Amino acid sequence: MAMTSVGSQIEHGPGGDVPAGAAAAVPGDGSMLPYYAYRAAEALVRVLPRRAAYGLAVGCAEVLRTVRPGTVRSLRANLAHVLPDLEPRALDRVVRRNLRDLGRAWVDVMAMRFEGDDISDGLIVDHFERYTEAAAGGRGVAVISLHLGSWEKGLAAGNSLGYPMALLAEYLRPPQLFERVVGSRRAQGVRIVPIDIAAIKGADEITARRLGAAAMRDVLRILKSGGAIALAMDRDLIGNGQPYPFFGAEAPIPVGVVDAAMRAGSVILPVVLPRIHGGVGVFVHPEITYDPGAPRHEELHRVVMEILKVFEGWIREFPEQWHVLDPVWEEPG
Numbered sequence: 001m002a003m004t005s006v007g008s009q010i011e012h013g014p015g016g017d018v019p020a021g022a023a024a025a026v027p028g029d030g031s032m033l034p035y036y037a038y039r040a041a042e043a044l045v046r047v048l049p050r051r052a053a054y055g056l057a058v059g060c061a062e063v064l065r066t067v068r069p070g071t072v073r074s075l076r077a078n079l080a081h082v083l084p085d086l087e088p089r090a091l092d093r094v095v096r097r098n099l100r101d102l103g104r105a106w107v108d109v110m111a112m113r114f115e116g117d118d119i120s121d122g123l124i125v126d127h128f129e130r131y132t133e134a135a136a137g138g139r140g141v142a143v144i145s146l147h148l149g150s151w152e153k154g155l156a157a158g159n160s161l162g163y164p165m166a167l168l169a170e171y172l173r174p175p176q177l178f179e180r181v182v183g184s185r186r187a188q189g190v191r192i193v194p195i196d197i198a199a200i201k202g203a204d205e206i207t208a209r210r211l212g213a214a215a216m217r218d219v220l221r222i223l224k225s226g227g228a229i230a231l232a233m234d235r236d237l238i239g240n241g242q243p244y245p246f247f248g249a250e251a252p253i254p255v256g257v258v259d260a261a262m263r264a265g266s267v268i269l270p271v272v273l274p275r276i277h278g279g280v281g282v283f284v285h286p287e288i289t290y291d292p293g294a295p296r297h298e299e300l301h302r303v304v305m306e307i308l309k310v311f312e313g314w315i316r317e318f319p320e321q322w323h324v325l326d327p328v329w330e331e332p333g
Contacts, residue, residue: 035177038110042180045110053111057103065099072099074327081329082247082319097320101149101275105323108153108280112184119188120157122279130284131269135163140223140266142257143230145273146311149321150280154273155230156188158282165228166191168219168257170237173198193218193229197237212238216256223264230271231257234311235324244301246308247315251328255304262290268303270310274318285310 045053065072076095083091112119134141143165145151158165167185171194172178182192195215200208222229233254241252261268270285288306290299315322 031174032176034172035174035180038177038180041106042110042113045107046114050107050111053107054104057107058100061099061103062096065096072325074331075099075323075325077331078324078328079319079322081249082315082322094320098323101321102323104275105150105152108150109181109184112153112156113187115188119153120160123154123157124276124279124281126282127284127286128282130286131158131271132163134267134269134287135228137267138226140226140261140264141165141228142223142261142266142268143228143271144233144258144268144307145230145271146234146314147232147323148272148314148318149274149276151232151273152185154280154282155271156185156190157280159189163228164189164191165230166193166222168193168195168215168229168231170194171196171198193222195237200238212240212256216260219257219260220264223261223266229257233257233307234322234328235326236328242304244304244308246328247312249329253304253308255300258304258307259296259300262292262296262300262303265292268307270307272310272314274314274321 044056048056072095075098076091079094079098080086080091083094086094131141131143143155145155152167155165155167167190169182169185169192172181178194182194185192193215196211200211203211219229231254236252236254238254239252241254243250244253245251246253258268260266268288268290270288272281272283272285274281274283288303290303
């Protein structure tokens with residue numbers, strides 16, 4: 001299954017994967033600090049044994065939680081919504097384990113640049129034939145996942161096994177940081193479809209629509225050519241998500257890729273990638289079917305609800321691995 005290249009209708013910057021309109025870093029404004037910090041961490045990941053790298057990441061997570069507790073406020077609120085019966089101290093322990101696991105997940109992302117084919121070592125695969133059969137069908141595959149476990153490593157490992165897919169991902173600033181993070185994914189054959197969230201949020205309505213539509217056109221092109229694209233659907237980056245019941249309360253859910261998949265006639269597969277038994281699980285759920293002849297709005301609602309039901313089960317089982325630091329639900333007050 002060959003991945004298609006991005007067509008001429010999508011605007012790019014000089015880096016190929018950089019969307020047009022992305023602002024360059026301004027020298028001296030401190031915006032390069034995230035890039036240098038990432039490079040330093042990446043260098044440590046390259047030379048340290050994996051267990052030591054994980055330990056360092058866990059230590060950094062502890063420092064962040066202690067020194068800047070405000071940065072994890074929304075994470076704690078999200079987990080409190082998911083686990084309403086937990087006492088505050090028990091909830092604090094879940095938050096702590098969550099941040100530790102997030103640190104390990106970032107180590108996994110950094111290590112992708114150096115792992116080569118070894119990235120598939122330790123994969124625990126369940127019903128992967130559902131994906132291979134869908135990919136062989138030629139209709140295109142929308143892999144719908146969530147920010148749980150080491151989801152990027154699991155998806156990249158699928159590429160190393162000979163089943164490439166693209167990934168819809170947020171464009172990061174400064175551009176050097178984006179290129180570095182993307183480089184880890186490219187090393188495993190992952191094609192990135194960038195979406196510039198900051199530019200969209202800062203633009204006028206017409207420009208914002210144009211930038212968002214560019215990414216969706218790319219998604220449609222990949223699917224219609226028989227390719228595969230992955231998206232984590234549990235985080236409303238742009239702020240235009242549609243309200244859906246999620247853990248008993250309405251939450252804005254980005255449904256654009258699911259809608260594009262239905263318009264393209266593609267297969268929709270929920271895939272969840274938790275960290276289990278010392279490795280990364282790849283759990284491919286059954287295809288969520290839809291009726292092309294039914295009113296699309298109604299079918300879209302039903303399909304998204306089925307996906308969210310899958311997500312809820314996994315989040316309840318592994319709350320310490322659900323890494324969403326932005327508010328999912330509107331916070332009281």
